[in-house]
Amino acid sequence: xxxxxxxxxxxxxxxxxxxxxxxxxxxxxxxxxxxxxxxxxxxxxxxxxxxxxxxxxxxxxxxxxxxxxxxxxxxxxxxxxxxxxxxxxxxxxxxxxxxxxxxxxxxxxxxxxxxxxxxxxxxxxxxxxxxxxxxxxxxxxxxxxxxxxxxxxxxxxxxxxxxxxxxxxxxxxxxxxxxxxxxxxxxxxxxxxxxxxxxxxxxxxxxxxxxxxxxxxxxxxxxxxxxxxxxxxxxxxxxxxxxxxxxxxxxxxxxxxxxxxxxxxxxxxxxxxxxxxxxxxxxx
Numbered sequence: 581x582x583x584x585x586x587x588x589x590x591x592x593x594x595x596x597x598x599x600x601x602x603x604x605x606x607x608x609x610x611x612x613x614x615x616x617x618x619x620x621x622x623x624x625x626x627x628x629x630x631x632x633x634x635x636x637x638x639x640x641x642x643x644x645x646x647x648x649x650x651x652x653x654x655x656x657x658x659x660x661x662x663x664x665x666x667x668x669x670x671x672x673x674x675x676x677x678x679x680x681x682x683x684x685x686x687x688x689x690x691x692x693x694x695x696x697x698x699x700x701x702x703x704x705x706x707x708x709x710x711x712x713x714x715x716x717x718x719x720x721x722x723x724x725x726x727x728x729x730x731x732x733x734x735x736x737x738x739x740x741x742x743x744x745x746x747x748x749x750x751x752x753x754x755x756x757x758x759x760x761x762x763x764x765x766x767x768x769x770x771x772x773x774x775x776x777x778x779x780x781x782x783x784x785x786x787x788x789x790x791x792x793x794x795x796x797x798x799x800x801x802x803x804x805x806x807x808x809x810x811x812x813x814x815x816x817x818x819x820x821x822x823x824x825x826x827x828x829x830x831x832x833x834x835x836x837x838x839x840x841x842x843x844x845x846x847x848x849x850x851x852x853x854x855x856x857x858x859x860x861x862x863x864x
Contacts, residue, residue, distance in 0.1 A: 639667070667693070673749075692716075716740065810854060
């Protein structure tokens with residue numbers, strides 16, 4: 581069983597790392613906040629003293645971080661410990677330009693790199709039902725497929741390094757459009773006093789239905805304390821998508837509108853509020 585190194589123990593990263601312990605893999609972890617490692621340590625994971633040791637001890641290192649800056653910092657921190665033939669897999673939603681920087685660092689140490697951002701919920705992460713958008717060498721992906729299949733049941737090879745990051749930004753752009761459509765539609769339904777049961781019966785089996793409708797309809801209508809996917813995270817992703825669109829001379833009209841709405845919602849409810857709060861902007 582390959583020894584797995586893991587950095588990034590947030591809402592998604594922690595249940596993903598736990599799956600490797602459950603499968604019997606030796607696991608090394610590192611976190612800026614040592615408190616985040618306590619649950620994994622209790623279950624048998626090893627805690628590295630620093631990123632150099634994590635890279636030295638692991639055969640496959642997976643990072644699931646907050647943003648592009650974190651990826652840069654963590655890969656720079658691991659560089660001196662990187663071993664030949666080790667594989668580094670980054671699952672962060674990050675700027676595609678980071679791919680070439682990560683490739684340069686890992687290749688200089690005779691190691692491999694895949695970008696493999698994911699989409700799905702924390703529940704899907706715990707159950708290994710994520711979708712992974714993968715960029716990098718196809719042969720390296722084939723070698724890592726048994727590892728990635730412990731995290732996702734739908735692995736899509738999108739192209740060379742950076743293609744996984746770019747596909748995730750495509751996904752987030754589409755996702756945000758659905759969220760805003762749901763938010764406005766369900767705000768209207770709330771003002772029309774339609775009960776949730778009627779909304780589900782009327783819309784839940786038609787073309788406007790989908791996994792997001794079934795997951796978020798009740799949250800948007802009644803309010804919720806769910807923060808598994810926040811306004812701040814979606815805004816961060818759309819800013820990356822807008823930068824990519826500008827770099828490719830693609831229209832940003834819808835992205836500009838969505839970012840305006842997300843910024844207004846973040847200022848009102850806070851960036852840590854769940855995305856379902858988009859439907860509560862009309863509530864006094």
